Amino acid sequence: MLIAEGLSVGYGKTVILKDVSIAVPRGQMTAIVGVTGGGKSTLLQTLGLLARPxxxxxxxxxxxxxxxxxxxxxxRQGQRNHLIRSDFAYVFQRVELVNHWDARSNISLPLLSRGVPQPVIDETVRELWDCMHFIRPMDGRPVAQLSGGERQRVGIARALAAQPTVVFADEPFGSLDPHTANDVMEHFFRVLGERAITGVLVTHDLEAAWNHCQQEYQIHETSLERTR
Incomplete structure (x- = not known):
């Protein structure tokens, strides 16, 4: 569980959100919605330790x-980095894969950085490959050659590879066409639900927030309100 009370978040001396209070229950999905530029991503980055309050x-x-x-x-920064590697994972709208690596290598990255034995890596990648329902082989091809939906599935699988406690997702379906977005969304929420992973989702898609998230917060100007 993540609990924040009375936080102000922003960059430098610029305050974007004031007196923020939010509780993210364990094993559930929490949506953060609001207008573009309202501070949703900044709040997500603060909760995920990518930015400081x-x-x-x-x-x-x-x-x-x-x-x-x-x-x-x-x-301290070293403690933050350890928690980011051990408990937290991230899915971004632009995916941020290693473009000249293939899909399997990208999914393996969190495990390689931990020194996990290769047989364990192979089994983990195979399991995630099945969970995300990849419909064609992608070994050997740079991910830069994959479709947007395929790249986003690789990004989600990479986030899940290290078995995180919390996944932070920033508009992970926003750059996809509606059909592809619905397909990727189905696999994303299904896998998180099956693994009882806590999720924080920033989205403009109110329907997705309503259908897949157990609670919802909305940003109004510089404040945050729980709406469900």
Whole structure:
């Protein structure tokens, strides 16, 4: 679970959201919606430790039911990096894959960085390949040659490879056509649900938020309100 109370978030001295309070329950999907430029991505990056909050307040992570709250706002950079590698994963709209690598190599990346044995990597990639329902072989071809939907599936599989506790997704379907978006969305939410992974989704798609997320927060100017 992630809990933030009384946080201000932004960049430098620029405050984008003031006095933010949000609770992300374990094993559920939480949507953050709002207008373009309202601060959704900034809030996601703050919750995912990719950006720091501007003001003091409560900002805790509880990894398991019997774990003590870990105060995230005061973590040193090394501690933040460790948590990012061990517990958190990210899916971005532009995917951000290694374009000259093939799909399997991209999916393997989080495990390679941890020194996981190759047989375990092979089995994990094979399982995710099946979960994401890739419809054609993609070995050996650079991911730059794949379709948008295929690239986004590779990005989701890469995020899940290290078995994260929380997945942060920033408009992961926004660059796809409606048919492809619905297809990728189906696999994304299904896999997270099957694995009981906590999810935070930034989206403009109110229908997706309603159908797939257990709770919803909306940004109004510089404030955040729970709407469901």
């Amino acid at each position: 501007l003001a003091s307040g409560r900002f805790d992570y509880i990894a398991a039911p019997d774990s003590s709250p870990l105060p995230l706002a005061t973590l």
